[in-house]
Amino acid sequence: MIEIRSPLSSSVEPGEYGAQSAAKAALQLSERAPGSLIQIAGWQDFATVTAPALGALGFDGHGNFRTVQTAGPVSCYRIAPDKLLLRHSDGGSFKELLENLNPASSPTLDLSHARWLIEIEGSEVEALLARLASLDFSLQEFPEGTFAQTGIHHVGVLLHRVSADKFLIFVPVTWAESIWNLICETAAPFGFKVIVHP
Amino acid sequence: MLRIKCPICGLRDETEFTYGADAIVRRPDMDETNPQDWLNYVFYRDDPKGPHKEYWHHVQGCRQWLVLERNTLSHEIGACRLAREVPK
Numbered sequence: 001m002i003e004i005r006s007p008l009s010s011s012v013e014p015g016e017y018g019a020q021s022a023a024k025a026a027l028q029l030s031e032r033a034p035g036s037l038i039q040i041a042g043w044q045d046f047a048t049v050t051a052p053a054l055g056a057l058g059f060d061g062h063g064n065f066r067t068v069q070t071a072g073p074v075s076c077y078r079i080a081p082d083k084l085l086l087r088h089s090d091g092g093s094f095k096e097l098l099e100n101l102n103p104a105s106s107p108t109l110d111l112s113h114a115r116w117l118i119e120i121e122g123s124e125v126e127a128l129l130a131r132l133a134s135l136d137f138s139l140q141e142f143p144e145g146t147f148a149q150t151g152i153h154h155v156g157v158l159l160h161r162v163s164a165d166k167f168l169i170f171v172p173v174t175w176a177e178s179i180w181n182l183i184c185e186t187a188a189p190f191g192f193k194v195i196v197h198p
Numbered sequence: 199m200l201r202i203k204c205p206i207c208g209l210r211d212e213t214e215f216t217y218g219a220d221a222i223v224r225r226p227d228m229d230e231t232n233p234q235d236w237l238n239y240v241f242y243r244d245d246p247k248g249p250h251k252e253y254w255h256h257v258q259g260c261r262q263w264l265v266l267e268r269n270t271l272s273h274e275i276g277a278c279r280l281a282r283e284v285p286k
Contacts, residue, residue: 065206065207065260066208079260080206080260080261080262081206081260081262081280081282134210134211134213135210148207149207149258149259149260150207150210150214150258150259151213151214151258154213154258155258156257156258156259
């Protein structure tokens with residue numbers, strides 16, 4: 001298997017940047033590999049033909065276009081009527097899923113090498129994201145466990161709110177550095193800390 | 199700023215979308231032999247003033263093709279539906 005390497009390896013330097021309060025940085029930025037990421041697509045009978053495979057993973061149906069379904073380490077994003085994005089956060093295999101899918105009716109695409117995760121956490125996360133994308137990031141309109149696909153700097157991204165003050169951003173690997181730099185620049189007035197995961 | 203209510207993603211700024219084509223145009227039957235009908239289909243478009251239907255692509259969202267009702271005079275945005283669900 002091809003080794004997955006961070007597209008941000010030359011950009012991420014741990015430390016504190018921008019405006020700093022006496023207490024602590026208002027934001028924490030970090031990056032990580034998405035784990036295993038697979039996209040399932042289909043046609044009009046998509047729900048029917050993929051239901052057994054999703055059931056085997058522990059999902060009850062396809063969910064809706066806003067809510068992230070989770071079953072253990074696997075998250076399911078319904079990104080279009082006939083398209084799902086599945087993430088195995090610890091990099092586990094989707095072998096069982098693939099065994100339950102007919103590639104002639106439900107083609108899959110491994111995106112593990114094609115996306116990268118940028119994590120933003122902190123008290124000013126809503127204010128920061130509001131400067132990056134034209135969505136309402138208030139907890140009321142964008143609650144925990146929901147996601148949205150939008151554009152940052154004209155690059156298509158997927159935003160997942162995992163808690164009140166933390167978002168995951170799925171970015172295309174080829175644009176990860178540009179998006180990272182833009183986020184850092186935008187976060188500077190708030191003050192931010194870059195963390196490197198072990 | 200135009201705001202379009204995508205049936206999948208909800209209300210979004212126009213910058214997430216790309217205009218596709220006139221959604222009123224209908225292709226002639228494949229056995230149509232009148233060249234004028236094909237000429238009209240391939241090259242000629244009306245420039246309507248007022249309510250109109252257009253194809254838009256939600257390129258930075260769900261990537262679905264949509265049929266959007268837009269008033270070309272006032273820019274008022276009307277109904278927006280998945281193109282696959284609009285009868286041809």
